[in-house]
Amino acid sequence: MSVLLEVEGLEASYGAAKVLFGMDFAVSAGKVVTLMGRNGMGKTTTIRALLGMIASDAGRIVFDGTEMTGRPSFRVAQAGLGLVPEGRQIFSSLSVEENLIATSANRHGATPGWSLERVYEFFPRLRERRLNMGNQLSGGEQQMLAIGRALMTNPKLLILDEATEGLAPLVRAEIWACLERLKGEGQSILVVDKNVDALEKLADAHVVVEKGQVVWSGTSAELAADPTVRERYLSV
Known part of the structure; x- marks a missing residue:
């Protein structure tokens, strides 16, 4: 099983405020991995550092065998990381179809590549x-x-920050079903969300973050077998 994303000793700050204190985790090709933790623990900051949206202070980010540390966001995107950002951040003045084609690309020759028709088949409402x-x-x-x-960029790794935040239960179920289908097709996924039960069913591995550090990692079976992880790090 090949490692697609490897993060070692990642540190990052906002000005003088240090947020990440040596994050270590990996995502294997074709697997779904979660970043879990309470609000304000460094999950979104980790994603921003991975994507070059903020500079890292220390550590290494290796993606698909290539050192990505310090690269600008557009280079990271071109390498094959696709982001579904917190708050969605779609282009409000563009149509659905224009949003989908605005950043579409298949730089790495994915087969089958993502197209408008394939996205519409996934999401008939679109x-x-x-x-x-x-x-x-x-x-x-x-x-x-x-x-x-994000799929229209044909990402090697799809990253979702707060995948179902603020959505109605039926819509959340539809999003989880979509991610399950993508997993079945071999899409590598890194996902942040607060719905632990849904993540347990979907993901292969979990990374729990507390105050900018990884405090626990393991499989869904290991998470289900250790209720103290939820009580200590995930309960509100």
């Missing part, structure tokens, strides 16, 4: 709303669009 502007969509439709937009 086909129905393809001519609507981004600001005319519901929150769930916007999340589907954000996922579809």
